[in-house]
Amino acid sequence: xxxxxxxxxxxxxxxxxxxxxxxxxxxxxxxxxxxxxxxxxxxxxxxxxxxxxxxxxxxxxxxxxxxxxxxxxxxxxxxxxxxxxxxxxxxxxxxxxxxxxxxxxxxxxxxxxxxxxxxxxxxxxxxxxxxxxxxxxxxxxxxxxxxxxxxxxxxxxxxxxxxxxxxxxxxxxxxxxxxxxxxxxxxxxxxxxxxxxxxxxxxxxxxxxxxxxxxxxxxxxxxxxxxxxxxxxxxxxxxxxxxxxxxxxxxxxxxxxxxxxxxxxxxxxxxxxxxxxxxxxxxxxxxxxxxxxxxxxxxxxxxxxxxxxxxxxxxxxxxxxxxxxxxxxxxxxxxxxxxxxxxxxxxxxxxxxxxxxxxxxxxxxxxxxxxxxxxxxxxxxxxxxxxxxxxxxxxxxxxxxxxxxxxxxxxxxxxxxxxxxxxxxxxxxxxxxxxxx
Numbered sequence: 001x002x003x004x005x006x007x008x009x010x011x012x013x014x015x016x017x018x019x020x021x022x023x024x025x026x027x028x029x030x031x032x033x034x035x036x037x038x039x040x041x042x043x044x045x046x047x048x049x050x051x052x053x054x055x056x057x058x059x060x061x062x063x064x065x066x067x068x069x070x071x072x073x074x075x076x077x078x079x080x081x082x083x084x085x086x087x088x089x090x091x092x093x094x095x096x097x098x099x100x101x102x103x104x105x106x107x108x109x110x111x112x113x114x115x116x117x118x119x120x121x122x123x124x125x126x127x128x129x130x131x132x133x134x135x136x137x138x139x140x141x142x143x144x145x146x147x148x149x150x151x152x153x154x155x156x157x158x159x160x161x162x163x164x165x166x167x168x169x170x171x172x173x174x175x176x177x178x179x180x181x182x183x184x185x186x187x188x189x190x191x192x193x194x195x196x197x198x199x200x201x202x203x204x205x206x207x208x209x210x211x212x213x214x215x216x217x218x219x220x221x222x223x224x225x226x227x228x229x230x231x232x233x234x235x236x237x238x239x240x241x242x243x244x245x246x247x248x249x250x251x252x253x254x255x256x257x258x259x260x261x262x263x264x265x266x267x268x269x270x271x272x273x274x275x276x277x278x279x280x281x282x283x284x285x286x287x288x289x290x291x292x293x294x295x296x297x298x299x300x301x302x303x304x305x306x307x308x309x310x311x312x313x314x315x316x317x318x319x320x321x322x323x324x325x326x327x328x329x330x331x332x333x334x335x336x337x338x339x340x341x342x343x344x345x346x347x348x349x350x351x352x353x354x355x356x357x358x359x360x361x362x363x364x365x366x367x368x369x370x371x372x373x374x375x376x377x378x379x380x381x382x383x384x385x386x387x388x389x390x391x392x393x394x395x396x397x398x399x400x401x402x403x404x405x406x407x408x409x410x411x412x413x414x415x416x417x418x419x420x421x422x423x424x425x426x427x428x429x430x431x432x433x434x435x436x437x
Contacts (some may be wrong), residue, residue, distance in 0.1 A: 004412055006284060006393070007285040010316045010375050014281075014393040016410060023410040025271045025419065027242040038077075038246045042084045045249030046236065051256035055085070055234060059164055061093035066104045066162035068185050070114050073293050075286055076170040077242055078122035081236055085123070085166065096127065102158055104169075104189025105133045107196060107353055109323045131158065133190045141192040147225045151199060155230045156225070167227075167254070169236045171261040173269050173420040175299040175360065176203040178214045181237040182258030183227030188353075191226065197352030199223060201344075204337055204359040208299045213270065213420040215262040228253055239264045242415055244286075270420040273304050278404045280305040282416030283391070284315035288367030291329075291377060291385075292322035295361050297416030302364045304411055304421045310369045310400040314393060317376035321385075325354045334362040334386045362386070369403055371396040414434060 002022045016022050028029040028072065036352035046055060059065065067085065069078045082101075089099060103111055110132035117125045124130075132157050134140045141154045167185035178198075188196035203211060203219045211217050226371060232254045232324040239248040239261055247268060250261035256356060282301040284294035301311045321329050332343065337359040343349045349358075364370070365386045372387040373396050382389035388403075390396035401407060413419050 004393075006280070006283050006314060007414065008283070008288070008316055011314050011373065011393055012282075014397060016189060016397065020171065020407060021409045022412060023273070024414060025273065026414045027265070027269045027418060028243070029241045029243055031366040033129050037078065039084075040340065041246050042081055043253045044072070046084055046088060049070050049234070049251060049252030049257065051253030052234060055088045055166075055251070056091040058222075058234065059089060059092035059094055061095075061237070063094055063098065063163040064161065065089055065094055065099045065164045065166065065326060066102055066158055067099065067246065068190060069119065070185065070189065071103050071105050071108055071111055073108055073287065073289055074090065074170055074180070075240060076168065076238060077240075077244075077246065078168055079124070080135065080246075081168055081238070082087065082120060082124050083170070084094045087234060088420050100129045100131065100158065100162075102131050102133055102156065102190060104167075104185050104193050106188040107135050107193060107324050110134070114421065128366045135191070135193055135196075138192075140253070142228060145230075145383045147222055149222065151222055151226070152194055153184075153226050153229055154195045155186070155226075156190040159230050162231065164233055165231045167232055168237075169235070170240060171240050171250070171258070171265045172418040173213045173265065173300070175208055175212050175296060176200055176219055176356075177223055178211055178217045179258075179262045179265055182235060182254055183220075183224040183232060185235070186227035186230045186232050187223045190230075193351065193353060195226065199226070201352040202356075204340070204356040204363075208213055208302055208340045212299060212303070213266060213422070215259055217356070224255060237261045239268055241268055265331050266420060267413075269418055270422065272424040273421050274305045274424055276304050276309075277409045277411040277422060278306050278309040278407045279312070279400045279409075280309065280395075280413065281312040281314070281397075282413040284417050285415060287417035288315045288317055290319040290322050291374070292319050292325060294417065295357075296418075298364060300413055300416050300421055302368070302420045304413075304423060306367050306406075310371060310403050311364075312373065312390075312393065312396045312400055313387075315377075320376050321381065325351070328354050330381060330384055331359065332358060333384055334358050334365050336362045336366045337376070371399055410432045412426055
């Protein structure tokens with residue numbers, strides 16, 4: 001009997017008949033890479049920027065500096081990084097009152113005071129002016145033109161008021177942008193919904209295999225054009241292992257430093273898998289605050305499940321489907337791209353960000369069955385969206401085995417929202433992160 005243990009304590013262990021081969025895949029951990037002290041990693045990254053001078057050399061007294069950080073849907077240890085960044089800004093003679101911090105919410109809900117203190121650190125929160133990006137307030141946005149392809153660029157006004165913009169984030173494989181990090185701190189981080197919608201709508205026309213884990217792709221090109229036009233000058237991006245420990249810090253030019261980080265991220269999160277399976281279990285942890293982000297794990301599973309197979313998605317989702325987009329998602333449910341296109345053409349859906357989300361997941365549901373195990377999504381909501389629903393991983397597995405008649409092999413993706421699986425016909429190298437009980 002194989003026993004599967006999940007990171008989220010909401011999900012009990014799963015027992016699988018020993019006649020079924022089980023292959024579990026994880027990101028690497030720092031122990032495998034012999035990583036040095038995290039504070040030293042930050043210091044080394046900032047003191048040896050990629051493609052730019054040192055941060056203290058790029059700044060001068062009197063400049064207004066805007067630091068943009070990601071929100072609590074990301075695991076970036078911003079509170080650990082900010083003191084190092086602020087130290088170097090001060091070294092250049094920039095006054096504390098000329099430094100502001102903007103939380104890149106994208107289209108997520110604002111962070112409350114307790115969440116801001118946790119994300120930034122209590123001292124930073126108390127001593128600096130901090131803002132949540134208000135993507136729903138037209139007065140907080142300004143238009144700076146269009147990208148070469150015609151996407152309108154609406155950004156937070158504070159970016160145009162700043163002399164120097166720094167972005168802090170992390171790098172993991174990402175279905176829409178190839179990888180997170182880099183220019184994503186601007187688009188969608190601090191852009192208006194029109195810009196974000198048009199950019200994300202573009203991603204619906206590409207399969208996950210054409211975007212996920214590929215740092216150079218059509219959507220990333222638009223993101224980086226928006227970021228550079230908006231004035232992003234310097235990034236600090238981290239790569240973390242499966243425990244959340246930093247294993248690399250990449251600072252400097254928004255494109256060059258990001259690409260260096262992507263190389264390490266591929267080594268951490270990329271796993272070769274020998275062939276696809278009829279049943280794939282994917283754990284959304286740690287990106288499972290709401291379904292909006294938890295379905296990232298579904299995108300990874302889609303790459304290694306056979307057509308007609310079953311994906312079991314484990315996602316707690318304490319905040320439900322989505323606080324910002326949930327009503328629209330539940331109204332229409334996930335649908336294939338061709339159906340969503342019609343809804344957009346008839347202007348039944350004008351939010352292209354949500355439209356692209358419906359289509360990306362809907363395209364998967366057209367090929368495979370998905371069983372959702374969730375604390376925050378009711379069985380009725382799951383069925384409305386197009387999922388099957390189960391109360392536990394064990395019940396979901398029983399359902400999956402009936403749906404595929406039989407299965408002699410199951411793939412389990414831990415940290416599925418951050419994994420980069422790719423199918424190989426070769427044997428899996430001994431240094432990879434798989435385990436067959």
